[in-house]
Amino acid sequence: MVDGWHWLTPPAPAAIALLRAPAHAALSDRSLPEPGRARFAHLCAVDGSIVDEVVITRLADAEIEIACHGGPGIRAAIEQALRGHGLLPMPAAVGTDRWSQLARAAHPAAVQWLLAHDESPPFPALFPTDMLYRVPVVLITGPANAGKSTLLNAWCGHQRALVSDIAGTTRDLIAAQTLVYGWRLRLLDSAGLRAGGDDLERAGQALVAHARRSADLVLYLRPPGDAGGETGDLIVQGKADLADREGLRWSVHGVAGEDAASLLDHLGSMVLERLHLPITSS
Ligand SMILES: Nc1nc2c(ncn2[C@@H]2O[C@H](COP(=O)(O)OP(=O)(O)OP(=O)(O)O)[C@@H](O)[C@H]2O)c(=O)[nH]1
Ligand SMILES: [Mg+2]
Numbered sequence: 001m002v003d004g005w006h007w008l009t010p011p012a013p014a015a016i017a018l019l020r021a022p023a024h025a026a027l028s029d030r031s032l033p034e035p036g037r038a039r040f041a042h043l044c045a046v047d048g049s050i051v052d053e054v055v056i057t058r059l060a061d062a063e064i065e066i067a068c069h070g071g072p073g074i075r076a077a078i079e080q081a082l083r084g085h086g087l088l089p090m091p092a093a094v095g096t097d098r099w100s101q102l103a104r105a106a107h108p109a110a111v112q113w114l115l116a117h118d119e120s121p122p123f124p125a126l127f128p129t130d131m132l133y134r135v136p137v138v139l140i141t142g143p144a145n146a147g148k149s150t151l152l153n154a155w156c157g158h159q160r161a162l163v164s165d166i167a168g169t170t171r172d173l174i175a176a177q178t179l180v181y182g183w184r185l186r187l188l189d190s191a192g193l194r195a196g197g198d199d200l201e202r203a204g205q206a207l208v209a210h211a212r213r214s215a216d217l218v219l220y221l222r223p224p225g226d227a228g229g230e231t232g233d234l235i236v237q238g239k240a241d242l243a244d245r246e247g248l249r250w251s252v253h254g255v256a257g258e259d260a261a262s263l264l265d266h267l268g269s270m271v272l273e274r275l276h277l278p279i280t281s282s
Contacts, residue, residue, distance in 0.1 A: 005088075005090065012104050013072055014070035020065050021066060036058065052078060109182030109183045110183075127276070140189050141220055143193050146239070153254075216275060224242050
């Protein structure tokens with residue numbers, strides 16, 4: 001009898017997971033099925049306690065396949081129980097690493113990239129492999145009433161965030177996802193920048209400051225008469241119907257949605273360039 005077991009499904013969270021193991025009778029609270037048959041059973045730890053409700057299929061005299069629940073917590077508990085029975089993990093089945101990469105890919109373009117580079121890692125030097133699995137964040141900031149939430153809504157195509165002419169309407173970070181060149185972007189609308197205010201107002205300002213530190217790109221929306229924004233920000237003239245561009249390359253009239261699509265394209269290519277990600281055709 002082999003002493004090793006291995007997962008047949010990748011480690012990404014899923015409703016069920018499959019593993020192949022030696023036909024070790026003590027794994028289950030019921031006798032193992034005959035070869036070629038399956039049965040419901042409880043998978044048990046070495047002390048007899050139940051770990052999961054599973055389906056056990058007897059593949060051969062000495063080999064079983066177990067279909068268990070697929071969340072990360074239950075998988076970890078099962079691994080521990082198998083160790084308790086003296087069964088050691090064997091290297092993953094052929095291709096599992098590949099499946100795992102594809103299952104975890106956060107972007108359609110990442111799937112495309114992985115399929116086009118079908119040799120397993122190592123990846124090309126300097127390729128930011130973590131970005132295949134992580135969604136870049138773009139913070140939309142600027143003074144209160146600049147039109148930030150209006151811009152987010154224009155990009156979403158529906159009213160994702162409340163808009164009003166009362167300065168300080170947005171207090172929380174409001175997230176929405178979009179797809180640019182096949183890569184997902186997480187857009188974060190935020191409280192308008194202003195000093196003072198009550199505790200809630202200051203909490204909103206603290207959220208923006210924190211989001212600025214962790215964002216991959218900051219879009220600073222300048223309302224007419226404002227001159228803010230930091231080096232490295234994409235500074236955009238807001239309320240373009242009420243102001244000249246004042247030397248800025250990008251402007252937007254959020255209410256009319258004018259220029260919003262081309263601005264999003266530009267923003268996407270800026271993020272991709274900054275993160276060294278390829279621009280794909282999709
Ligand atoms: N004329 C004009 N008005 C705009 C434009 N964009 C937004 N507004 C108006 O400006 C007001 C404020 O818009 P919001 O999108 O709520 O502004 P905000 O930056 O999110 O404001 P806070 O959440 O308070 O920080 C609303 O009355 C909008 O209708 C624009 O491009 N032109
Ligand atoms: Mg707002």
